[in-house]
Amino acid sequence: MSRTESSRTGLRGGTALLAALSLSGAACVGAVVATPASAATACTVDYKVQNQWDTGFTTAVTVTNNGSAVNSWNLTWSYSGNQKVTSGWNADISQSGADVTAKNVSYNGTLATGGTASFGFNGTYSGTNTLPTTFKLNGVTCNEDTTPTDPDPGTDPTGRVDNPYAGAKVYVNPEWKAHAAAEPGGSAVADQPTGVWIDRIAAINGANGGMGLRDHLDAALAQKGSNEEVVQLVVYDLPGRDCAALASNGELGPDDIDKYKSDFIDPIAAILADPKYAGLRIVTTIELDSLPNLVTNVSPRATATPNCDTMKANGNYQKGVGYALDKLGDIPNVYNYIDAGHHGWLGWDDNFGPSAELFKTVATSNGAQLSDVHGFIVNTANYSALKEDNFGIDDTVNGVSVRQSKWVDWNRYTDELSYAQAMRDKLVSLGFDQNLGMLIDTSRNGWGGAARPTGPGAKTDVDTYVDGGRYDRRLNTGNWCNQAGAGLGERPQADPAAGIDAYVWMKPPGESDGSSTEIANDEGKGFDRMCDPTYTGNPRNNNHMSGALPDAPLSGHWFSAQFQELLKNAYPPVQ
Template structure:
């Protein structure tokens, strides 16, 4: 049975019949234009105690600069969270009003928002809606839990980036353009980070998910358009660091499912967005931690041991893959760390195995995985041209150098191509593609070596020739000397779907000192330039820039450095 209803409630004449019963009939000359507004109320997901709803308002009257939609429930439904509108509830009466960015509603124009709710007993649909006090028609879209939404989009293409433009986030673009020299890159596509529940709706008046999708449609025109989303709010997020901790505790897997993934899935499944190619980066800083930072390893943390034991990283990633992968125009890419994290023999195959475990958890299958992404928000060089692991200097293998430290990979391109093969051998589909985040791995500028180092000894040789100028390959926070890398491009190398700027250049990795905040973000000493290190970075200096703000906040000094050291140069 459909979870939408039709009730023609405007432009009707009430005529009393002979029996005294009031009948609602429409005048013969009343057309659709006479209906001042239409509301499409769809319950897109429903379970024993809750539901997710998407609402679209179409305005057929005079243009509006603000709007308020009201309805009442017949049962005990309660709105628990919402996005792309501000919702209040008094008893059974609910009022949804516009956000600052979507108040304009032209004649014939539409606006959409969504919410999660709770109920017990039955979840009867509201039958009457008023827009600014005027009763609207209620559209029957024929979609609901018993006849699931069909967002369209057809069969997935092999590489979503091929032949497509990629979404330029107007909020990031404006910040970049405001910087001296920033207009040189302000038109580049970057990822949209959904790093907390509030981001779905928009934080501090900023754009929410629907606003970004609407902007992507506007940019799309008649061609193909990719929009890149980072899905990043697992319970106990990033158990090996503090700057990137999240809002959900280690056990809050149900909240992750119902208040984070379900609302995102409901929005992405809206047929309005079926013409977009939606690329998701699924939960960075998670699954590789279960391999490298648990058990008896010197890099282990109690927090990572907890996440391995409770299984909530695996469950969360599986749930996200399942829900988002069911949408025909969504392309899921799982975070695959980077070569300086899982390139070692002990980590390589084990990481692929844990990723397969997640991809077959919570109803997900390998068919829900379109590919993997390497180097997200990291600094590992794309290609080191001045040394390989097959060389020896003064009787020692390059693998024995302090920098390489027995890793089998020295750069992201060779790692991503090899890890793709490992993933296929572990059971993933042979057609999977890789993405590489090149937003901050260019390492240009005056410090970039022009050739190999001196062959005095293996360390001199490697250190003299490596493009990656970090103190240690484990350093990850606001790295001094970094530069913009290869510009985003499709199909740049075998097995690689695209080079992307998933991490928006200029957004901080974490604060240099403790900053109180309501974003769930802690202070990690790896972001402190005076920190002397830990086992995860070989007890080396952090290499971090000073005076950095909270992760995700704009860091002008970093942005300027990235442009200065860009390779290829700007």
């Protein structure tokens, strides 16, 4: 075999060819026949290993855009082995585990229809240097024949796509954009897409002069043009909402399940089903901070609250979520994602499995079916780091497991990416669709700035090792309100890692989690001491200080000081 080989796979037969031609020794890499020139492809990638030796290799990549012109691009792929990119040129290349992302640099971001961009890199490996098989340009799979064919019998009969974010723009909320742009430095992120929170009945038609649901959908149509467009909605008004956190309590009492159905879900469903909006991909994130409470904050646990015991007893969380899944899942262009907490909430063994079982129970009752669930979302409005690079769950220090550190505290996961992927695998094993997708909210989990560690902590003991290397600088993973030191995380993007449909900013950065002191209001929102910077904690955060910023307004209201904190500590930094 030649020392210069390339991977350009076509649809279907390419995988078999790769298996037949993949390398059998370290000195040679596989080759795959290129996609025929007559095939209609959105993009083509030519990945050539130009040179290879026992522990390293040099690769040249050329990407051709066969779709609409773009002003910026990113190309993603995953390795099946232990390959690591060590240096590159003509692209900004990053790697997380097996997943690699190459982004344009300042001088090669524009790709006209038929235009090409080339870059290269050096890498290391051991064993076999198997070629990657799937490449995605801005979320769209390359090297696939997209010539129209008769529908596959296995195709979703609703016409839903596997990943609604792939190949689509995402709606930029003009109300959030105006707030962000008015902040010093905020214009750098004001065009990022964020979630639209429908968190009370009045919000459906527009509360306090703000935009209503139809206003947002109409604005999304205007932004859409001839492209695909995703609109992200947070459906959030359960009876007895968020039974363990007073700051996000809602307007409906514990027994108001009928009102929830008739006055909240039914009007939302009627609007979303309007044929006018059939061309939008509508992502609905369903009732955050609800179902996990029925596992972690009910008797006989030490973290139990009377409100959560009530909601478990009356079943109205399950009834409400099941009804929402059923009604919204009947709309062909709606994609339902259920909230699955975060690793610092459900990552322990006695929380993880029971939560997954509960999700399945709810998704198969009260009218809901598994097919009504397109995926799950984690870390919404939370701060857990996306990926902790400086320590892993299997690490030991002087024979002591990282799991025994005070920070990890016997959790099974150290970050959101590993948790999301593991939760997805668990849910698929319970019967959810094998193509189930996960979303990770990265709006406030960047943890950059001067406090961000640049390497592991010292191995004097397990706590020094973990605390010295962890990006997440909270006092405890149970801290959730307006956290000091937090920063913007990864920018929203489609298909960033295996099993992950998108990184999203579902919680709009700069919107408060709750007020620092009690504030009278007509929104049903209470005062939670976890938002008070002087609070010394409770069993849910192992009695640590709250870590909250001072002078915060009601949840959902604009909090300039928080926005500035997030900008300052963003990682990746805001350019």
